[in-house]
Amino acid sequence: MTMLEDRLGATFIALADPTRRAIVARLAAGDATVNELAAPFDMTLPGISKHLKVLERCGLITRTRHAQFRPCHLEADVLDSAIDWMQQNRRIWSERFDKLDSRLRELQRPTNDVSQKPARQRKSHE
Amino acid sequence: MTMLEDRLGATFIALADPTRRAIVARLAAGDATVNELAAPFDMTLPGISKHLKVLERCGLITRTRHAQFRPCHLEADVLDSAIDWMQQNRRIWSERFDKLDSRLRELQRPTNDVSQKPARQRKSHE
DNA sequence: CCCTTGATTAACTTGACAGCTAAGTAACCG
DNA sequence: CGGTTACTTAGCTGTCAAGTTAATCAAGGG
Numbered sequence: 001m002t003m004l005e006d007r008l009g010a011t012f013i014a015l016a017d018p019t020r021r022a023i024v025a026r027l028a029a030g031d032a033t034v035n036e037l038a039a040p041f042d043m044t045l046p047g048i049s050k051h052l053k054v055l056e057r058c059g060l061i062t063r064t065r066h067a068q069f070r071p072c073h074l075e076a077d078v079l080d081s082a083i084d085w086m087q088q089n090r091r092i093w094s095e096r097f098d099k100l101d102s103r104l105r106e107l108q109r110p111t112n113d114v115s116q117k118p119a120r121q122r123k124s125h126e
Numbered sequence: 127m128t129m130l131e132d133r134l135g136a137t138f139i140a141l142a143d144p145t146r147r148a149i150v151a152r153l154a155a156g157d158a159t160v161n162e163l164a165a166p167f168d169m170t171l172p173g174i175s176k177h178l179k180v181l182e183r184c185g186l187i188t189r190t191r192h193a194q195f196r197p198c199h200l201e202a203d204v205l206d207s208a209i210d211w212m213q214q215n216r217r218i219w220s221e222r223f224d225k226l227d228s229r230l231r232e233l234q235r236p237t238n239d240v241s242q243k244p245a246r247q248r249k250s251h252e
Numbered sequence: 253c254c255c256t257t258g259a260t261t262a263a264c265t266t267g268a269c270a271g272c273t274a275a276g277t278a279a280c281c282g
Numbered sequence: 283c284g285g286t287t288a289c290t291t292a293g294c295t296g297t298c299a300a301g302t303t304a305a306t307c308a309a310g311g312g
Contacts, residue, residue, distance in 0.1 A: 009144055016138035017300085021211075028215040030222055034259060047301055049260060054299090068258040068309050076219050083212045085147075086205055089154040093202050096156055143270085160289060173271060175290060180269090194279050194288040 010058035011082045019043065020051050027061060027074035034070055136184035137208045145169070146177050153187060153200035160196055 014020055023037050038048040052072060055061045059078045063070045140146055149163050164174040178198060181187040185204045189196045 006144065009142055009147070012138045012142040013299095015212075016135055016142055018132065018135055019300095021135070025215055025218075028218040028222070035257090043300095044302065045259070046261080046303085050300075053260095065308095070259065074219055076216055079212055079216050079219075083209060083216065086141075086209045086212075089151055090202055090205050090209065092151075092154040093200055093205075096154070139269095145270095161287090169270095170272065171289065172273085172291080176270075179290095191278095196289065 007058055007078065008081060008085055011060060011078055014054050014058045014060055015082070017051065017054075019048075020055055023048075023051060023055065023072075024060065024074060024079075027072055031071045031073045034072070037072065133184055133204065134207060134211055137186060137204055140180050140184045140186055141208070143177065143180075145174075146181055149174075149177060149181065149198075150186065150200060150205075153198055157197045157199045160198070163198065 015024070019041060022040065026032060026037060026040075034045065034048060034052065037052070038045055041048065052061065052063070055072075056063060059075055062073050062075055064073070141150070145167060148166070152158060152163060152166075160171065160174060160178065163178070164171055167174065178187065178189070181198075182189060185201055188199050188201055190199070
């Protein structure tokens with residue numbers, strides 16, 4: 001349940017770990033085998049293997065088979081999805097400045113009628 | 127140590143949770159009080175309070191005080207940092223296509239010349 | 253054929269985190 | 283004042299993730 005979260009969540013979870021971010025950065029420069037990816041880290045191979053599994057689970061990487069080697073490949077689409085989510089909120093946030101935040105202004109008035117109304121959205125233009 | 131990770135990691139951790147992403151999305155549309163943020167969720171107020179603390183820890187939100195209210199404010203800079211990291215790797219990944227991946231091609235040759243580095247695997251048994 | 257290399261699976265420990273309830277703090281209201 | 287509103291802090295629990303070692307699989311090479 002908790003584990004089967006949406007892909008976006010899984011992507012952020014994957015990127016939350018510094019080791020995995022380093023792996024992603026490495027793979028951005030080109031495909032690599034597990035041993036190559038493990039080289040820079042002071043970590044056992046199974047540890048790296050687990051990290052790769054996390055990256056694979058959210059679709060950030062794919063793995064093919066070549067003899068004993070399992071070269072890893074970065075999939076940019078998933079990265080794009082995460083970027084999209086952030087940029088969209090970033091954009092909304094920017095646009096917000098155009099129409100001054102009335103919700104908070106109301107809070108600042110002495111008349112405090114600001115109870116727990118749903119007020120999902122602030123009614124800006126009036 | 128593990129807990130005091132870098133800000134980038136903390137940001138991704140913060141965005142990994144769906145509740146916190148929803149809170150961020152809500153705050154992108156305008157500042158809000160804790161009760162307002164809590165309203166859409168089937169969760170107790172302390173739960174929301176914890177989530178806000180996580181968002182605050184990585185700098186994604188700031189909180190001021192106004193009477194009994196603690197309006198939350200989204201800080202876009204931190205969002206930008208995370209976007210930047212992703213886009214940079216995304217860009218490197220794109221550029222990689224210009225110069226065909228030679229590393230993997232080498233793997234695909236019959237000559238097994240792949241391990242340029244001695245694997246630093248821990249051998250438990252000599 | 254073994255044996256080495258590359259990588260994974262299994263089992264376990266540790267520590268963080270999400271959620272809860274109950275109690276505490278802080279400001280305002282009557 | 284006392285009570286209400288808004289929120290936080292303090293425990294507690296269950297779950298999950300990160301790391302380890304030991305054992306295993308799968309493919310080549312002598």
